[in-house]
Amino acid sequence: MSETTHDSAVGVTPPPSPDDGLTSAELAAKYGLSVSGARPTLPEYVRQLWARRHFILAFSRAKLTAQYSQAKLGQLWQVATPLLNAAVYFLIFGIIMGGREGIPGGQNRYIPFLVTGVFVFTFTQTSVLNGVRAISSNLGLVRALHFPRASLPISISLQQLQQLLFSMIVLVVILLGFRELPGFSWLMIVPVLACQFVFNTGLALIMARLGSKTPDLAQLMPFITRTWLYASGVMFSLPYMLTKHNAPDWLVDVMQGNPATVYMDLMRYALIDEYGVSDMSPLAWPLAVFWAVVFGIGGFVFFWKAEERYGRG
Amino acid sequence: MAVAEQTERSGATAQSGTKTEAQAERTPAPWVPTVVAEDLHIVYRVYGGAKGRGSATAALNRIIRRKPGGGMREVHAVRGVSFTAYRGQAIGLIGSNGSGKSTLLKAVAGLLPAERGRVYTDGQPSLLGVNAAMMNDLTGERNVILGGLAMGMSREEVARRYQGIVDFSGINEKGDFITLPMRTYSSGMAARLRFSIAAAKNHDVLMIDEALATGDKKFQKRSEARIRELRKEAGTVFLVSHNNKSIRDTCERVLWLEKGELLLDGPTDEVLKEYEKFTSK
Numbered sequence: 001m002s003e004t005t006h007d008s009a010v011g012v013t014p015p016p017s018p019d020d021g022l023t024s025a026e027l028a029a030k031y032g033l034s035v036s037g038a039r040p041t042l043p044e045y046v047r048q049l050w051a052r053r054h055f056i057l058a059f060s061r062a063k064l065t066a067q068y069s070q071a072k073l074g075q076l077w078q079v080a081t082p083l084l085n086a087a088v089y090f091l092i093f094g095i096i097m098g099g100r101e102g103i104p105g106g107q108n109r110y111i112p113f114l115v116t117g118v119f120v121f122t123f124t125q126t127s128v129l130n131g132v133r134a135i136s137s138n139l140g141l142v143r144a145l146h147f148p149r150a151s152l153p154i155s156i157s158l159q160q161l162q163q164l165l166f167s168m169i170v171l172v173v174i175l176l177g178f179r180e181l182p183g184f185s186w187l188m189i190v191p192v193l194a195c196q197f198v199f200n201t202g203l204a205l206i207m208a209r210l211g212s213k214t215p216d217l218a219q220l221m222p223f224i225t226r227t228w229l230y231a232s233g234v235m236f237s238l239p240y241m242l243t244k245h246n247a248p249d250w251l252v253d254v255m256q257g258n259p260a261t262v263y264m265d266l267m268r269y270a271l272i273d274e275y276g277v278s279d280m281s282p283l284a285w286p287l288a289v290f291w292a293v294v295f296g297i298g299g300f301v302f303f304w305k306a307e308e309r310y311g312r313g
Numbered sequence: 314m315a316v317a318e319q320t321e322r323s324g325a326t327a328q329s330g331t332k333t334e335a336q337a338e339r340t341p342a343p344w345v346p347t348v349v350a351e352d353l354h355i356v357y358r359v360y361g362g363a364k365g366r367g368s369a370t371a372a373l374n375r376i377i378r379r380k381p382g383g384g385m386r387e388v389h390a391v392r393g394v395s396f397t398a399y400r401g402q403a404i405g406l407i408g409s410n411g412s413g414k415s416t417l418l419k420a421v422a423g424l425l426p427a428e429r430g431r432v433y434t435d436g437q438p439s440l441l442g443v444n445a446a447m448m449n450d451l452t453g454e455r456n457v458i459l460g461g462l463a464m465g466m467s468r469e470e471v472a473r474r475y476q477g478i479v480d481f482s483g484i485n486e487k488g489d490f491i492t493l494p495m496r497t498y499s500s501g502m503a504a505r506l507r508f509s510i511a512a513a514k515n516h517d518v519l520m521i522d523e524a525l526a527t528g529d530k531k532f533q534k535r536s537e538a539r540i541r542e543l544r545k546e547a548g549t550v551f552l553v554s555h556n557n558k559s560i561r562d563t564c565e566r567v568l569w570l571e572k573g574e575l576l577l578d579g580p581t582d583e584v585l586k587e588y589e590k591f592t593s594k
Contacts (some may be wrong), residue, residue, distance in 0.1 A: 014344045016379065023353035028433035031346050036432040037423025055462035061460060066450040069494065141448070143424050145463045146437060215360055233499070311425045
């Protein structure tokens with residue numbers, strides 16, 4: 001019966017052949033077989049990733065819309081969430097704790113200062129927090145389909161970029177309300193966001209690899225990012241508060257050089273007229289590029305090094 | 314029994330004539346290996362499944378004493394499996410639940426890293442499975458598009474095949490369900506859509522993981538026909554099934570896995586006879 005039903009030209013056990021003495025590796029080499037699931041070279045990996053660019057984009061968009069799909073207000077939360085965040089910080093730090101002191105341009109500039117800071121920091125923060133879970137929360141997908149795994153953290157930071165663009169609409173309305181009118185300096189938004197996006201992606205890639213190996217990081221990271229938030233001068237003027245407490249100059253320089261502060265300061269500098277060059281690190285622009293390049297390339301290579309192991313979970 | 318099979322499979326037998334012709338003009342050297350597995354071991358690391366107490370003090374104790382695998386348990390799913398598959402073979406994988414069949418296929422596909430040993434394959438093997446997880450909070454429509462893009466199709470290709478995939482899945486037969494989130498689908502519907510997405514592409518080395526078992530009779534017929542089509546193009550086919558009849562219909566060689574070890578590897582009839590003896594015990 002098997003002869004009639006099995007439509008194969010070959011049988012089950014091979015006849016004696018010169019291949020019999022070969023080891024598996026030699027046999028594989030002879031017939032041009034490759035190790036399954038082996039890590040591609042770095043240029044090959046970049047090429048594969050480029051080929052999946054539409055997947056990355058579609059994935060980030062789908063995740064963005066799915067985020068609030070179960071809420072009644074739906075996509076309105078895209079804008080409401082950052083706004084509510086800013087309101088909470090305004091109440092606590094602006095009014096109760098007196099963070100409005102020492103804001104460039106005076107106390108009435110506090111709201112644009114705060115909202116810009118919150119939105120820019122949230123961009124980095126959520127990229128980190130979601131990056132940690134990038135592999136572990138999509139393990140089913142990783143174990144089912146072939147695609148370069150870096151697609152996942154990259155699309156996460158792309159999703160956050162799109163979220164930020166929603167927030168920017170709110171920001172523009174607030175700025176106009178405070179008579180901060182659009183000018184040529186607003187064009188600086190583009191290079192600042194580009195640098196921050198690359199930095200965030202690198203960070204998300206690093207976090208994704210660490211998080212796939214150590215799931216505990218997902219519990220730990222919210223505390224680290226919150227510490228980072230308070231240390232970055234999101235809701236108060238960093239140099240003013242530090243000098244008020246007699247901190248040495250070098251400490252002010254170091255604190256102002258941290259990537260989150262650099263991107264926030266540059267964004268404030270671009271959007272708020274009263275925010276001058278003297279209010280941020282003198283090395284803000286070189287640092288913005290430096291952090292982007294170091295984390296962007298470093299994070300990518302770091303992630304790629306473990307490419308073949310992500311399925312294990 | 315054989316008679317009943319013959320009549321049921323009349324479609325398949327009608328095709329087999331043309332197929333053998335195609336086979337004859339292909340494969341000038343019939344013994345070309347396509348998949349070589351060498352002493353393959355797969356280990357899952359599971360968190361939260363630790364033996365002993367899961368209390369905080371127990372966890373701390375483990376960390377302080379630097380015991381390996383604190384809070385983590387290792388599951389040795391595949392233990393030292395070796396085999397060589399050749400071009401033109403259809404190989405069935407049998408064994409009781411949890412014997413490592415799906416894990417083995419995932420490792421051959423390169424989706425699960427091997428703990429020890431190696432798998433060599435000809436090109437990129439593809440796995441058609443019911444476990445191919447999709448994104449449950451997204452609509453069926455989005456899942457079709459994302460699945461296609463993730464498999465490496467271009468946007469145009471996805472757009473071209475979209476209607477075919479939806480029609481094949483039959484999701485829209487009872488109303489406009491493709492625009493609903495996947496989490497609202499019944500398990501059968503979700504499985505049908507997943508299979509339809511995965512089957513939309515042509516594959517070199519093809520592995521089918523119980524995909525035939527899902528869905529109603531009509532869908533099973535349709536997917537069997539699609540698998541036959543895919544087989545014609547694929548060099549080697551692996552089939553996991555608990556249905557001995559469908560193994561007998563499609564495979565001439567069977568690997569029998571039990572507790573992660575390769576128990577038997579041989580012609581379908583011989584292995585199935587042993588397997589049936591084992592299961593009827």
